[in-house]
Structures are given as C-alpha cells and as structure tokens.
C-alpha cells in the first residue's frame with residue numbers, strides 16, 4: 471500500500487475529488503497547509519490577485535491505495551489539478567505498512 475500525497479491549489483479540490491471518485495477512490499484526507507515551490511521570489515496568482523510568494527495557502531490531499539493503483543491515482547490528480555500556471559503543486563508517494571478500519575477491524579487492502 472502507498473500514500474499518494476498531493477499539494478494542490480485550493481480551488482481545485484472539487485475537481486480533484488470528482489476525479490478520484492471517478493476512479494473508485496473511496497476516501498481521502500484534506501489538510502489546509504502553506505508552502506512554496508521553486509517560484510519563491512516570483513509571483514503567483516491566488517484568488518485573482520498577484521502575490522509575491524512567500525507561503526501560499528494550499529491543500530494537502532492524502533489517499534491510501536493499493537500499490538497497483540498508484541499510477542491511476544497520480545494520473546487523476548495530475549489531470550484534474552493542473553492549470554498550467556506556476557504553483558500547480560506536487561505529488562509525493564510513500565509506502566505504508568498497515569491500514570486498519572476501526573469499526574470492523576479489517577486490515578490492509580480491505581480497510582481502504
């Protein structure tokens with residue numbers, strides 16, 4: 471199993487969620503975060519205004535999926551979160567050892 475973690479522009483959340491639902495992803499976690507990428511010192515448009523970038527609001531999305539679904543999830547996020555402008559975000563993938571559904575005690579792929 472893997473966690474696919476994506477940092478996206480906040481206004482892209484609905485599109486990304488719809489794309490993930492469309493490929494059968496049943497759950498995700500969203501966290502409000504702040505960050506910057508390589509454009510630091512340049513500018514980025516946020517809610518119609520141009521900002522000199524230090525830390526900009528972003529959303530962090532985390533999806534736990536079986537390893538064989540990672541490529542599909544990355545593709546769905548990339549396609550739905552992309553504007554083509556700077557600051558579109560990044561995707562990081564890392565391994566997880568275990569998953570448990572608290573209500574039933576199911577584990578690993580059955581718990582996702």
Ligand SMILES: Nc1ncnc2c1ncn2[C@@H]1O[C@H](COP(=O)(O)OP(=O)(O)OP(=O)(O)O)[C@@H](O)[C@H]1O
Nearest residue numbers: 477504505506507508509528555556557558559560
């Ligand atoms: N190396 C990194 N490590 C951790 N988080 C990062 C890293 N790079 C970017 N991020 C996070 O991703 C967000 C979006 O990154 P961003 O798209 O601005 O990266 P970039 O490399 O400048 O790409 P672009 O050229 O598309 O602007 C940042 O605000 C930050 O939260």
